[in-house]
Amino acid sequence: MSHDITASLELIARGTPLIDVRAPIEFAQGSLPGAVNLPLMVDEERHQVGIAYKRHGQAAAIALGHELVSGEVKAARIAAWRDHLAHYPNALLCCYRGGLRSQISQAWLQEAGLDVARIEGGWKAMRRALCQRIDRGAEQPMLVVAGLTGAAKTVLINRLFNGLDLEACANHKGSAFGRQVDAPTTQIDFEHALGQRLLGLNDRLVMEDESRQIGNANVPLTFWNAMSQAPRIRIEMPLDWRLEQLRYDYIEALQAAFVERFGFDEGFRRMQEQLANSLKRLGKRLGNARLQRIQRLQRLAFQAHADGNTQAHEAWLGPLLTEYYDPLYRYHLERRDNAPPELHVGDWESCLDAARAWSGAQED
Secondary structure (H helix, E strand, C coil): CCCEEECCHHHHHCCCCEEECCCHHHHHHCCCCCEEECCCCCHHHHHHHHHHHHHHCHHHHHHHHHHHCCHHHHHHHHHHHHHHHHHCCCCEEECCCCCHHHHHHHHHHHHCCCCCCEEECHHHHHHHHHHHHHHHHCCCCEEEEEECCCCCHHHHHCCCCCEECHHHHHCECCCCCCECCCCCCCHHHHHHHHHHHHCCCCCCEEEECCCCEECCEECCHHHHHHHHHCCEEEECCCHHHHHHHHHHHHHHHHHHHHHHHHCHHHHHHHHHHHHHHHHHCCHHHHCHHHHHHHHHHHHHHHHHHHCCCHHHHHHHHHHHHHHHHHHHHHHHHHHCCCCCCEEEEECHHHHHHHHHHHHCCCCC
8 A cells, every 4th residue: 555754864864766756847956865857747748737727727737637648658657667666666756745746656656556655745845854954064063174276175075074075065166167077056956965965964064165156056054154153274285286186176087077978089178168168257357368378378288188298287277376266265364354263274184184183083
């Protein structure tokens, strides 16, 4: 007998697979961790049913929905659910509020001989629980890792058992050059990823000093306010060390990701295009003369890179750091009112040790 499952963060903590039967347009705006979109109605069908509901009421909308999703269309939708359930037999159904769409999907599956539970309250109840977890996270002790661009702050965060990688949640490295192969996450998906990560972190949190906006997403205000007031440690590393880190992050790792997705030639072309566009977007801040100078250095670096010399990129990354990012960082540091305390300032290894000591654990 089909039944309902109470919405709970434990479902996400266990990695429970979910079948989200909402329309693709809804799923694209934000989904739950572990969910796959196998819709009851596609976007155009949902649109037509919505119009019928507004003009003629619920009964007419339901009747139109059954008319649109019938025969071979209905059989194909059920087959897609059955195929997924064959691989993930413990999957649960969900729709927006745990209402009519998941009830219909559940009933059709039951007619096909499959007893599948659905989440009571649906996507909305699960999202509420994740957002509440973020609010509780804002009350946990926090330590923020600061430092100039290229100081490998994210690497340090990920060496800690209690590190919270906000950039990973946003699928964006935070700077103008932070876009990855896949598009940055939506605001909703960022919040869901943040809430999911917090499920395993119930005490002290360590995270990177970030702008409130990371890619397409904003850190929730309560959490951001807590970060802004948290004590800091600051990494100080020489320019050549930071350039090496940037060359790996901005160039080599990015190229590897593009090549894996698109093949060598197309991947290398797309990597160059993305870096060139990222630099161009800084034009107003750099000024025209400086932009053109750094663009020229970047083009020369691409030519050298094509011959296997990735180190040539330091010729344009260097002035980008010394003439733009470093002065900007120090300017904001000097202007910060009521600056939170700095518990430690030192090289990367000493900051890692300081973060571990603050966290109460010395192991990776």
